[in-house]
Amino acid sequence: MKYNLFLITSPLQLINAIEAKAHFKLTLNILVVIFTEHESKNKNQISRLINEDEWDKVIRFDQRLKNSKTTFLRQIKLVRLLQKESYNMLFCGDFSSINKMIIANVQKKKVYLMDDGAVTINRYLNELGVRYSDQKIPLKKKVRQWRFNLFGLKTIPTDTINMFTSYELTPHGNEEIVRNELKYFKETFLAQAMIDNTVYFLGQPLSEIHVIKRETYLEYIQAIRNYYDTKIVYIPHRAEHVIDDIIAMEDERFKVVYTDLPIELEFIMTNRYPMQIGSFFSSALFTLNIIYPEATIIAFEIEHDKMITPRPAIDNVYNYMAKSTSIKKVPLGSL
Incomplete structure (x- = not known):
């Protein structure tokens, strides 16, 4: 056996x-x-x-x-x-x-x-x-x-x-x-999913891992807020330990919501079909792009001159998104 x-x-x-x-x-x-x-x-x-x-x-x-x-x-x-x-x-x-x-x-x-x-x-x-x-x-x-x-x-x-x-x-x-193709999860859980037009932005610990400075991260979040014209829910990454400065941005159109589940399962278990998802280069974007093919998913591209040190691995991820997925890439320098 x-x-x-x-x-x-x-x-x-x-x-x-x-x-x-x-x-x-x-x-x-x-x-x-x-x-x-x-x-x-x-x-x-x-x-x-x-x-x-x-x-x-x-x-x-x-x-x-x-x-x-x-x-x-x-x-x-x-x-x-x-x-x-x-x-x-x-x-x-x-x-x-x-x-x-x-x-x-x-x-x-x-x-x-x-x-x-x-x-x-x-x-x-x-x-x-x-x-x-x-x-x-x-x-x-x-x-x-x-x-x-x-x-x-x-x-x-x-x-x-x-x-x-x-x-x-x-x-x-x-x-x-x-x-x-995540066929099991799609067939098992999406039949009852309800359309959700809220924008979900997936946070990343980019200042914690020294990709960009904290003030740059906050500037980017503010620019992304201005990019969307509807309600945004900011979902912190589990490695974001201090987000008081993000919480301070909350108003009627911007809320911080924690989840105890991986974001893919959070949507599945609550029967939501999110139509708008954004992040920088979060791994979840790839999975969500497969599970929710009708959703508009945006990867906001970090400016090279704002990175603390060059990160070719991040470039590889953005390049793959542009070449092999339907994820839309939006340069943050253009906002």
Whole structure:
């Protein structure tokens, strides 16, 4: 008896895992949830999405502990546990060190990378084009890998990495690219959806991650407010920790609304069909563009001279939007 193995670290990865399970009509499925972020909202969102009855086994692994020695031994224990089974298909949403070690050490027939938002585009362009064995590894990382080698564990997978993705990607070699059209979610939840003409703007932690300065972010939000001529609901990203300055902008036409669910599921679970969605380059724009094809979705393009440092990865995302999606790109410099 062979299982299918799903490794996830974020709510979006879990959504895509559920979709993959339905798309490939898989039975006997093990879900491994790896908590990596030091903030509770990510964990709470994942926990709300998990229906234990839909999985044959759910394994939770908390990698947020500060004791590196304890984490090291617990990682070995997790890999040993997963080695007790063999798998038909293995799905993961990223190539963290623990995921790569699991891929390298369990028996499986196929490996699929699922979408992890817009980072998937850059990961595919830059990381998957080079075999792991050919990548240069810093000495400090090599030393960490040698510790696992001493326990008989490999740290570098040699498998072909196939894709289960919503993005239009061209194969590098002999990998399989399977299009994720979110069919399960659309067929299951959209039949009763009601049209909603409110503008939903998805916030991003751009000042927190030092893409742009805070004052620039606030100037952009004000410009976007002026761009729309109807009510706007600003939905903060879970990593936006201080938004008092955004809340201070509230009036009859601009409201800040928090959600405990990933925005894709917030609309689905409340039976809304949003007709207007905006953000900068949020990963959710791609997913929402597939789920709600009738919606007008706008990506407001950040000016290069306003970025703290050049970000080619952000350019890749905007370029992909313009080339391969119906998302409208609006340069913020033109507002």
